Amino acid sequence: MAEVLALVDYGAGNIQSVRNALLTAGADSVTVTSDPAVVRAADRIVLPGVGAFASCAAALRAVPNLVEAMDERVRVGAAPFLGICVGMQLLATRGVEHGETPGLGWIAGEVRAIERTDPAIKVPHMGWNDVAPMHHADGAGLIEPGEAYFLHGYHFAADEGREVAAMTDHGGGLVAAVARDTILGVQFHPEKSQAYGLSLLARFLQWKP
Known part of the structure; x- marks a missing residue:
């Protein structure tokens, strides 16, 4: 039976x-979806996002029960997740x-x-740049060295170094990927990163974490 891959549309x-x-x-x-029931039943979940953190967080929370469904399926049910x-x-x-806006806190x-x-x-940091894996992180094996396409003016400053899965350099180190348990997040755009992105x-x- 084919897996259900939920691509969250908010x-x-x-x-x-x-x-x-x-x-x-x-x-x-x-399956492109904003239905919490579909997300709860998904085998894998992908959460895209472009624009400002605050507006994206507001849009995600505006869909009733969607954040709760994601949390239940990923953090409780251990479904693989890509942000x-x-x-x-x-x-x-x-x-x-x-101003300060709460994130998911994962x-x-x-x-x-x-x-x-x-x-x-x-x-903003825009264009192709190197991705350097940090092999200590959960899920770091998913990240290979190479070049990916970035477009962002804000960056993820992680509290725990062990949750940084990859770095890039743009006038200093910036987090290119984070990982924990069954959760992977990448700052770059795999869909714009040609062969490197498709491989990821x-x-x-x-x-299968």
């Missing part, structure tokens, strides 16, 4: 691009863009502005 992600990438990477099917870009940032304790940390320490460094998605589809 109006704050480039859903079609992510869906197409997952299918290209080998998914049998992708992409702001979908990864929402795993944090809080974001501080335009991985302790804060989403804060990238500091411009060098005038030559552009913010293929490994996620086969991941």
Whole structure:
């Protein structure tokens, strides 16, 4: 029986691009959904996100029982989970863009502005950059060294180094991926990262943490 892969649609992600990438990477099917019942029954869950942390958090919480369904399926039911870009940032304790906004609190940390320490460094961080795996983290085996496409002005400052699965360098180290238990989040866009991104998605589809 084919797995149910739930791609969470809460109006704050480039859903079609992510869906197409997952299918290209080998998914049998992708269920685009905002239905908590579907999320609770899913074998794997992907949460995309683009835009500002606060607006994405508000959009996610605006769907009745969706956050609770995700929490129950992932943190209690141990379903593999992938957060992409702001979908990864929402795993944090809080974001501080335009005031403090609570995140999901699945991985302790804060989403804060990238500091411009060098005038030559552009913010937002946009374009291709190296991804350097940190092999101590849960799920770190999913991340391979390579180049991925980034687009973000805020970054995930994790409280626990062991939950940082990969780093990138943009005028200093920035977290490129976080992982814990069955949870993986990537700051870059796999759906825009060509062969590197498709390879990551293929490994996620086969991941049995």
